[in-house]
Every structure is written in structure tokens, then in C-alpha cells.
Amino acid sequence: MTVWVLGDQLNLEAAPLQHDDHVLMIEAHGFGERMAYHPQKLALVFAAMRHFRDELRARGFDVTYLTAETFAEGLDQFYDAAPGTDLVTMNQPSHGAGERLRELVESRGGSLTLVENDLFLTTPAEFDAWAGDSDTYRQEHWYRHVRRKTGILMDGDEPAGGEWNYDDQNRETPPDDWTPPEAPRFTPDETTQEVIEFVRERYLDAWGSVDDFVWPVTRDDARQALDHFVETRLTEFGPYQDAMVDGEWALSHSLLSAAINLGLLTPHEVVDAVEDAYWDGDAPLNSVEGFVRQVVGWREFMRHVYRRSMPELAEANQLDQTESLPAAYWTGETDMRCLSEAVGHVYDHGYAHHIERLMVLSNFALVYGVDPQEVNRWFHIGFVDAYHWVTTPNVVGMGSFATDVLSSKPYASSGNYVNKMSDYCSSCPYAVSKTTGENACPFNALYWDFLKENEELLRGTGRMGLMYSHVDRKDDEEWDAIRSRAAEIRRMGEEGTL
Numbered sequence: 001m002t003v004w005v006l007g008d009q010l011n012l013e014a015a016p017l018q019h020d021d022h023v024l025m026i027e028a029h030g031f032g033e034r035m036a037y038h039p040q041k042l043a044l045v046f047a048a049m050r051h052f053r054d055e056l057r058a059r060g061f062d063v064t065y066l067t068a069e070t071f072a073e074g075l076d077q078f079y080d081a082a083p084g085t086d087l088v089t090m091n092q093p094s095h096g097a098g099e100r101l102r103e104l105v106e107s108r109g110g111s112l113t114l115v116e117n118d119l120f121l122t123t124p125a126e127f128d129a130w131a132g133d134s135d136t137y138r139q140e141h142w143y144r145h146v147r148r149k150t151g152i153l154m155d156g157d158e159p160a161g162g163e164w165n166y167d168d169q170n171r172e173t174p175p176d177d178w179t180p181p182e183a184p185r186f187t188p189d190e191t192t193q194e195v196i197e198f199v200r201e202r203y204l205d206a207w208g209s210v211d212d213f214v215w216p217v218t219r220d221d222a223r224q225a226l227d228h229f230v231e232t233r234l235t236e237f238g239p240y241q242d243a244m245v246d247g248e249w250a251l252s253h254s255l256l257s258a259a260i261n262l263g264l265l266t267p268h269e270v271v272d273a274v275e276d277a278y279w280d281g282d283a284p285l286n287s288v289e290g291f292v293r294q295v296v297g298w299r300e301f302m303r304h305v306y307r308r309s310m311p312e313l314a315e316a317n318q319l320d321q322t323e324s325l326p327a328a329y330w331t332g333e334t335d336m337r338c339l340s341e342a343v344g345h346v347y348d349h350g351y352a353h354h355i356e357r358l359m360v361l362s363n364f365a366l367v368y369g370v371d372p373q374e375v376n377r378w379f380h381i382g383f384v385d386a387y388h389w390v391t392t393p394n395v396v397g398m399g400s401f402a403t404d405v406l407s408s409k410p411y412a413s414s415g416n417y418v419n420k421m422s423d424y425c426s427s428c429p430y431a432v433s434k435t436t437g438e439n440a441c442p443f444n445a446l447y448w449d450f451l452k453e454n455e456e457l458l459r460g461t462g463r464m465g466l467m468y469s470h471v472d473r474k475d476d477e478e479w480d481a482i483r484s485r486a487a488e489i490r491r492m493g494e495e496g497t498l
């Protein structure tokens with residue numbers, strides 16, 4: 001057997017590599033032209049693959065490393081040289097991907113065995129046993145189930161510290177004189193530099209800048225990034241988890257998603273490192289629990305919900321949203337301080353932290369009325385950690401509320417949320433205190449308009465009662481002004497004058 005190591009399976013501990021020492025890797029270039037992927041995403045994947053190839057060779061593996069336009073072309077090259085070879089690979093988390101690969105291989109006279117993907121903490125069988133035949137899922141229940149089952153952050157049968165959730169301690173904003181610890185930087189070596197130049201020259205339509213490429217592309221660098229997070233950022237991760245600060249793209253977030261999604265780090269070791277910091281007394285429980293929930297709860301949950309909800313999930317649009325993304329998502333040019341910061345972070349780094357993704361980028365698209373598929377495509381293009389299996393449930397399910405499979409209410413808010421959790425509004429030409437009229441914060445009118453437009457679906461849904469009590473207090477004159485301001489904002493969004 002030959003192990004086909006795919007670009008998001010770059011881990012020496014992966015099960016197939018324990019049994020066979022012949023390896024196939026195909027660096028396929030054509031996909032980067034079908035969508036204008038961020039050049040840092042392209043550079044990251046190709047550079048990480050080449051480094052992994054070198055590491056495998058250094059450890060004695062016999063690696064066939066092919067560059068091609070597509071997997072199909074790469075397999076043609078491979079089977080011309082080695083007809084009839086049997087391949088094995090870990091199953092792909094993205095919908096139908098494993099089966100498509102199998103067809104490609106079989107049509108060239110080989111075979112492909114798909115084995116369990118052990119780069120996740122939980123298996124499909126475990127989730128399916130937990131979920132039964134339900135088709136709606138709630139993260140909190142799953143999270144507690146996994147903690148109980150695995151013993152992660154447990155004190156006997158009880159959660160460490162007595163509570164499952166310390167969110168009430170994790171909603172702070174930093175003081176004015178706070179500066180976040182420096183984000184780790186991994187200066188590109190010769191191999192990575194070569195890839196960056198290749199990406200620059202080939203992908204002329206790619207959206208984003210590759211000038212400041214700092215991502216870890218090897219196992220050693222990724223381990224260092226994890227250690228750096230645990231030592232310097234974890235303590236403040238919790239309290240400032242939901243905060244946004246002008247001019248700061250990383251705050252105390254771990255910046256580990258890209259490395260985990262490539263397989264350079266496993267979720268097991270990330271959770272272990274963070275949990276150890278708690279038991280050793282080096283990090284507070286609210287930060288540790290907050291982080292563990294992101295990985296053990298959200299990441300695993302999204303993977304399984306996606307698996308069980310596709311292909312309908314990718315097409316979902318229960319609110320019938322049809323607007324196009326405002327031009328500012330592509331240009332970054334807008335007076336809205338919050339949006340220009342968040343889009344700028346994505347353009348410069350292929351990254352924005354969770355709250356910018358949820359409460360600025362997807363929240364604004366949601367209340368503006370953008371088609372969820374278009375939002376999904378934008379997130380897919382823009383982020384270094386984007387893969388269909390993780391981007392889609394986050395964008396279509398969580399951010400766009402295009403389906404209720406994973407949450408019972410939309411993450412929609414007015415400018416109040418941004419004002420509470422950031423220092424953006426004080427330097428923004430829009431007035432967060434105004435809903436209508438000249439220079440009123442665009443979030444506000446859109447938010448009320450969104451609630452009114454979607455009243456039939458949303459009024460009865462979980463925890464929306466308070467919001468609708470505010471809706472009920474507005475008179476016709478207020479609604480006229482809100483609708484007119486919302487229409488004006490959409491016009492400005494389309495014209496690129498927001």
C-alpha cells in the first residue's frame with residue numbers, strides 16, 4: 001500500500017503512516033484559480049506540504065511528490081509510473097471528498113482505502129451515538145458529553161471548578177493602556193520563500209496580501225506557536241476573548257486554527273497543553289475552560305453537524321436573503337471603523353479573530369440581508385483556516401442563521417454590541433447612538449429592519465422575546481425612518497460609499 005497524504009493531513013502520527021513507508025503527495029495548483037483564494041492560504045498549504053515531504057524523507061519514507069494542475073492529472077502521472085497501486089488515505093471531513101478521490105483512483109486502475117481521520121478528537125460513530133436520529137443539535141450538550149466521556153478538565157464526575165462554563169468572566173474589554181503580547185512570527189525559510197514567490201507570480205487574481213506571512217508551516221514551528229500561546233497569551237485569552245481593539249488583529253487569541261486544520265497540531269495535544277497549564281497552576285480556569293470549549297465543543301461539533309447536515313446545509317437560506325455583499329468586503333474601503341478593521345485584518349493576514357468574524361463580518365452581512373452562499377464564498381476565499389467542512393457550518397449555520405440545525409436564534413445585533421466590546425465606535429464617523437438620519441450607525445437601522453422583516457420566523461424562537469418587546473414599542477413613523485435608512489445603507493453598500 002502507498003499512503004496518499006493529503007494537504008490537510010500533515011501529521012507523522014496519522015495511522016496510515018504507522019503501517020506503510022511509501023507515500024504519495026500531490027500539490028495541485030488549479031484549485032487556486034477557480035476561486036480567488038487568499039495568497040497566504042495558498043502559500044501556507046503548499047509550503048506546509050513541501051516541508052512535510054522533506055520531513056518524511058528525512059525519516060526514511062519513500063515519497064513521490066507530484067505537482068499538477070488537478071488531482072486527476074497528478075494521479076495520471078502516478079499511475080503511468082506505478083500502475084495498479086493500492087492507496088490508503090484518511091477520510092476527508094469535507095462532504096463527498098473521500099468518495100470523489102476514490103472514483104478518481106479507481107478510474108485509473110488503482111484502489112483507495114479510506115480510513116478514519118484521526119486528526120479529530122471524536123469519531124463520527126461517537127457523535128452519531130450521542131445524537132441518535134435528531135436533526136437539530138446544541139453545542140453545549142455535546143460539549144458536556146465529551147468532557148464527561150474523556151475526562152478533559154474534570155474533577156471526578158464534576159467539571160473542574162464546579163461549573164461547565166465561565167463565560168461570565170470572559171466578556172471584558174482591556175484597559176486603554178493594554179497592549180497584547182506580540183503574536184509569534186515564523187520568518188519564511190528558503191522553501192517557504194520559494195512558494196510565496198510562486199504564489200505571487202501565478203495567482204494574479206488572489207484576494208489579499210502575502211507580504212506579511214507569519215504562519216507556522218512545520219511541525220516544530222506549530223509546536224512553538226502552541227507553547228508561545230500557553231506561556232504568553234492563554235491567561236488573557238479568556239477575559240478578552242470577545243473584545244476588539246483598534247489596530248490589533250490577534251489580541252490574545254491562539255492563532256492555531258490553520259495549524260490544527262492542516263494536521264500540524266492535533267486537537268488532542270492542544271487541549272492537553274492548555275489543560276496542563278490549569279492543573280499546574282499556570283493559567284486561570286476561565287481562560288482554560290473557554291479555550292477547551294472552542295476545541296472540544298465547537299470545532300468537533302461543527303465537524304459532525306456539517307457531516308450530518310450536508311448537502312442541504314450548504315444551500316440553506318431559511319431567511320430568504322438575496323442581497324450581494326457590500327463592496328467594502330472586497331475593497332476594505334468604508335467609513336465603518338469596525339468593518340474596515342475586520343476586512344483589513346483578513347486582507348493583510350487571512351485571519352480575523354472569532355468575534356470579528358461573528359459579530360462584525362457575518363453579523364453585518366446577516367442584517368444587511370446577504371445571500372448566505374455568497375457570505376460563505378467570501379469567508380472561504382479570505383481565511384487561511386478555511387475548509388468547506390468548518391467554514392460552512394460557521395458561516396451558513398452560526399453566522400447567517402440560514403438554518404436552525406445548530407442554533408435557535410441568530411447572532412444578530414445592532415451597533416451596541418460593537419460599542420460595548422470594542423473601542424471602534426469612538427473613532428468612527430458614524431454615530432452608534434443614532435438609528436436613523438444622517439451619519440447613524442449602519443448596524444442600527446439594518447438590525448431593526450432585519451427583526452421586522454423576519455418577524456414571522458424569529459418572534460417565537462428562543463430568547464428573542466426581549467428584542468421583540470422593543471420592536472413592539474416602535475410606532476409607524478419610526479419604522480418608516482428605519483426602513484428608509486436601511487434602504488439608504490444598502491444603496492451605499494452597493495455603490496461602495498458606506
Ligand SMILES: Cc1cc2nc3c(=O)[nH]c(=O)nc-3n(C[C@H](O)[C@H](O)[C@H](O)COP(=O)(O)OP(=O)(O)OC[C@H]3O[C@@H](n4cnc5c(N)ncnc54)[C@H](O)[C@@H]3O)c2cc1C
Nearest residue numbers: 253254255256257294298299354357358385386391394399
Ligand atoms: C463566520 C465564521 C466563520 C468561521 N470560519 C472558520 C474557518 O473557516 N475555519 C476555522 O477553523 N474556523 C472558523 N471559524 C471559527 C473560529 O472563528 C476560528 O476557528 C478562530 O477564530 C480561529 O482563530 P484562533 O485559532 O486564534 O482561535 P481561538 O480563538 O484561539 O480558538 C481556539 C481554537 O478553537 C477552535 N474553534 C473555535 N471556535 C470554533 C468554531 N466555531 N468552529 C471550529 N473551530 C473553532 C479553533 O481550532 C481555534 O484555533 C469561523 C467562525 C465564524 C463565526
Ligand code: SF4
Nearest residue numbers: 338415418425428441
Ligand atoms: S459606530 Fe457603528 S459602524 Fe462605527 S464602529 Fe461603531 S458599530 Fe461600527
